[in-house]
Amino acid sequence: MNNLESNGMSRLKLVVIFLLVFISEVLCALSACAADSELKNQSLASHTGIAMHGAPKYDDGYTHFGYANPDAPKGGTLRLGVTGTFDSTNPFIIRGQPALGLGVYLYETLMARSWDEPFSLYGLIAESVEVPDDRTSVTFNLRREAHWSDGIPITADDILFSFVTLRDQGRPNHRTYYKKVEKTEKLDNYRVKFTFTRNTDGSVDREMPLIMGLMPILPQHDWQNRNFNETSLRIPIGSGPYTISKLDPGRSITYQRDPHYWGNLVPAQQGLYNFDAIKIDYYRDDSIALQAFKAGAFDLRRESDPNRWITAYDHKENIKMERLPHHRPEPISGFIFNTRRSLFVDPVLRAALQYTFDFNWINRSLFHGQYHRTISFFPNSELAAPSLPEGKERDILESYRTLLPDSIFTAPVTPPVAENEAAFRDNLLNASAMLRKAGYVLHNDQLYTPTHTAVSFEVLLSDPTEEKVALEWVRALKRVGITATVHTVDGAQYQERLTEFNFDVTTGKWINTLSPGNEQIYFWGSAAADQKGSRNYPGIKDPVVDALARAIPAASTREDLVATTHALDRVLMSGHYIIPFYYLGADQIAYWSNRLQRPDAMPLYGTVQESWWAAAQNKDQK
Secondary structure, eight states: OOOOHHHHHHHHHHHHHHHHHHHHHHHHHHHHHHHHHHHHTTTSEEEEESSSSSSSSSSSOSOOTTTTTTOOOOOEEEEEEEEEEOOOSOOOOSOOOTTTTTTIIIOOBSSETTTSSSSEEEEESSEEEEOOOOOSSSEEEOOOOOOOOOOOOHHHHHHHHHHHHHHHHHHHHHHHHHHHHHEEEEEETTOOOEOOOOTTTOOTTTTTTHHHOOOBOOOOOHHSSSSTSSSSSOOOOOOEEEEEEEEEEEEEEEEOTTTTOOEEEEGGGTTTTOOOOEEEEEEEEHHHHHHHHHHTTTSSEEOOHHHHHHHTTTTTTTTEEEEEEESOOEEEEEEEEEETTTGGHHHHHHHGGGGOHHHHHHHHHHHHTTOOOOOSSTTTTTTTTOOOOHOOOOHHHHGGGGGGOOOOHSSOOOOOSSHHHHHHHHHHHHHHHHHHTTEEEEETTTTEETOOBBEEEEEEEEEEGGGGHHHHHHHHHHHHEEEEEEEEHHHHHHHHHHHHTTTTTEEEOOOOSSSSOHHHHHHHHHHHHTTTTOSOOOOOHHHHHHHHHHHHHHHHSHHHHHHHHHHHHHHHHHTTEHHHHHOOOOHHHHEEEETOOSOOOOOTTTTOGGGOOOOOOTTTTO
């Protein structure tokens, strides 16, 4: 070989060696990146609890919730009475009327809610949870000991089956929320990951990890060959502490403790579900149920009527009556104006009508003075807006100043209250003056709009017990020239008319928690105003309301959520879409004290029935 060939071969060898070294370094780098990526994924912290904002109250080593007695004795029977009927054991579809208790005693969720925090969840079927700081995904690590009542283990396949089934065939809220999941992954038989769809601005719905934690879990082997979207009275398979031992369609359902329940040692279950059996009887109407309770047919009754609370219980021996205060938002209820009707498009009319409701007289004369006046869409809670906007709430409202009335910054938006008859007459004069200034005309004791249409409307009711309040309001309306009639219909007709928004004025309620979220868009959003069957009964279409309702679930801190909710509350109240009613601020519970006992600790949301237990006299009853 000559020198030229030798030199050429040497150069070729050097090039080959260089390339091999380069490729080796690249592969090592890629391997390191992959290892780093895998390490990063593995290093995501796993916790037993998750809070909507900040850290959950209970750390990873907690043993039980503070409102539960872990030493509560097991045994006995809890007998409950409810009004109505049932025709289904499928609580996950809109068809039929499911039996009470299925979602509490039989079916479980991935995580359990703590009732002494605004919104925190702790491991149940899922032992732990992994969530990145930006909340773009959630990973659930299932308990390997969790199993169905027939002994078959709960696996990732059950989780994914439940997700797809409820997303495609479940109730509207399930369909809406679960469509925000972009990707599902079965990481192994006991790990499931959900990745969420990003909004147009790149953010994600921060509530979604908790919403997925509250997803009911269905046994795939029990449901996969059945028509999910139909009513049924078959005995289903569940994972909860009870199974159904007896079913009398429309009349009663009995749950029996599962002796092989897998979750007896789970911290979130300690001190709960203490009865061996729970029997729920159905009654035709509430008056019959009340008499049955007083006769001892069942053990505990939640009383919603303050009149009955004062007069109907006869102070019977062994019936203990407790008014237990709580700090959750009370339902917001009232006379609802349908702004889809031309009459109620005018905000001046809606504002003037606030002066025609004599709360103090109604409370004193009809309800023994037991109620508080509702002055917020989140009454009885820290979410209720203060008298005037301040701090962060004011900053939020300032960004919408051009779309808001100046008065929202300078005057309270609470409804007027009259302390006596003279003050109520002044309120009626104020209403008349407001209407007269807006062009309304009173002629022959009848009020007419500026377009010469008589101001008259129908108040649609479904509950006869509301007629007294409605008729009192009608009498007050007559004093300012407004003609109103009260029409009470049966439940089916009422629901049909409500679904179609076929009413002038009706009554209704909205239930909120201490951690409002996506439901606010469904309650008040412009899109929901045109969606038949939505909860936007007044037909609110307001860009500021839309923006604030969307901002609530996007809030990254509790402080931001409270300030944004204050702003939404103030804007809703200033729109005068309803005449708000009243609330108690406490749970009125009557129970047979020789049969039941409860913990002394009272959580934020009020007493938790699952934490009660049988008194000694009840232990041997089956």
